[in-house]
Amino acid sequence: MTARRRPSRSRLIRRRVGVGALLALLVACGVYFPATLLAPIQPASAVVTSFKAPVETKLDLTFPSYGATAVEAVGFDDSLKTSGDSKPRSIASISKIVTALVVLDAKPLKGGSGPDITFTAADNALYAKYLAQDGEVAAMPIGLTLTERQVLQVALIKSANNYAGALANWAFGSNAGYVKAASAWLSEHHLDHTTLREPTGLNPGNTSTATDLVALGKLALANPDIAKIVSTKSLAVPGVGTVTNSNKLLGIDDVVGIKTGTLDQAGACLLFATREAIEGHTVTVVGVMLGGRDHDSLDADIQRLLAGVKAGFQTVDAVRVGDVYGTYATKWGDRAHAEAAEGVSRLVYGDVGVTAVPTLEKVGSARAGSTVGRLRVRIGGQTTTVPLKLDRPVTEPGAWWRITNPGEVF
Incomplete structure (x- = not known):
């Protein structure tokens, strides 16, 4: 029987090395695979x-070369744009908007017509007083009784000076009482560049700036009674007749008011507002133009300005x-x-x-x-x-x- 040969020493060594390498590989795989499969991955940035x-659309507004103008798209940041001088100017019958707001602050209508006002001989005398100053007036017979709302309507729609004066005297007792109340109201509403010496605007000392008047226009529109009155084209008033709005732009280019003014020292003036639908939104614009030559040319200048304002809106x-x-x-x-x-x-x-x-x-x-x-x-x-x-x-x-x-x- 032949004896089995023993493996050589070198062969044993190689075998041991191979087994060790295999074991090492198995151990490495046992560590590497779990480590790579379970290691957290950095999140992606x-x-x-x-x-x-x-x-965006650039504003292209056409301003007149005279007087002072300001216009604002209400509720739109930095939309107030001005032209002309910034000093206080005579504002003529725009003064009546202040008068109406001051009176309503003291004697609000509260959704109704307000108390009755019966005109006296002193009130009747205002007709001759203001007519002598070439001011607009309306019939005011002694003993005629109208509601506060009706007096406001004649004062604002027809711009009747005797009605504005009578309203101020009724509410505050005298011109001095009215001026005191108006000054306090203007201060309360931060209209610091506006001065009222009487309620009608026939005194050229009734002055304001274009920017103050835009703020005044917004206050007027916020008052539902005034907003309704200044948007009325004409109205029949008992004992007075039909009064027609002096604002000839009313109803044109979406103009909804507010007040005209005419005086030698002031020129033709208009505090105006429009309300229109633009791309599904109702937009209100308030502006004023002071110092025009006449109302026909002033109205044409306002229409050119409003065309540029309307073109300046867009949906972004x-x-x-x-x-x-x-x-x-x-x-x-x-x-x-x-x-x-x-x-x-x-x-x-x-x-x-x-x-x-x-x-x-x-x-x-x-x-x-x-x-x-x-x-x-x-x-x-x-x-x-x-x-x-x-x-x-x-x-x-x-x-x-x-x-x-x-x-x-x-």
């Missing part, structure tokens, strides 16, 4: 998409649903966009400035529709925040990518 602001679509503001791209091939979940549009006046600044989070794994950031949208002085959401999922890397990309994993 987004590449931000730059915002391109929409093109700053953000649309689905607009992309960031992109996530992972090293294992996923790609997703951060999209605006809501649109942002606003009616603006002129060039107001539009910005949109995204803030995006890092993303590990996330489902489609997950919120991954916010978009801060600023249009003029108004800011809106819009959520940014993924248009598709961002997933964890697969096992093969983890195993074959250790440098990215660890």
Whole structure:
């Protein structure tokens, strides 16, 4: 029987080395695979998409070369635009708007017609007084009784000076009482560049600035009684007859009031307001033009100005649903966009400035529709925040990518 040969020493060594290497490989695999498969992956950062602001309309307003003008789109930031001088100017019968507001502050109508006012001989004398000054007047027989509302109607619609004077005397007892009340009211409403010496406007010392008068116009429109009266074209008043509005622009180019003024020292003046529908929004514009040559040319200048104002409105679509503001791209091939979940549009006046600044989070794994950031949208002085959401999922890397990309994993 042949004896079995023993393996040589070198062969034993090689065998042991092989077994050790195999064991080492098995141990390494037992550590490497779990480590690569379970190691956390750094979340992906987004590449931000730059915002391109929409093109906006530039204001192109046609102002007259005379006097002083101001116009404002109510509720629109920085919309007050002016032309001409800024000093106080004589305002003629625009004074009657102050008179009406001061009287109603002391003796409000409260939705009705107010108390009765019976005209006396002193009231009747105002007719001759103001007629002698070439002022507008209306019949005022002694003993005629009208409501406070009716007196306001004649004073504002016909611009009858004797009715404005009688109303002030009725409410405050005398011109001095009226001036004291008017001064306090003007101060309370921060109309610091407006001075009233009497209630009608026949005194050229009744002065104001164009910007104060725009503020006055807004106060008048906010009073429903005055707003209704100044928008009335004509009205029959018992004992007086039919009174017709002195504002010839009323009802033209959406003009809804407010008050004319005419005086040698003031020229032709008009405090005006329009209310119109623009791209689904009701827009109010208040303006004033002082120092015109006559009312026909003044009205034409106001119409040119209003055409430019109307053309200055536009709806800015700053953000649309689905607009992309960031992109996530992972090293294992996923790609997703951060999209605006809501649109942002606003009616603006002129060039107001539009910005949109995204803030995006890092993303590990996330489902489609997950919120991954916010978009801060600023249009003029108004800011809106819009959520940014993924248009598709961002997933964890697969096992093969983890195993074959250790440098990215660890």
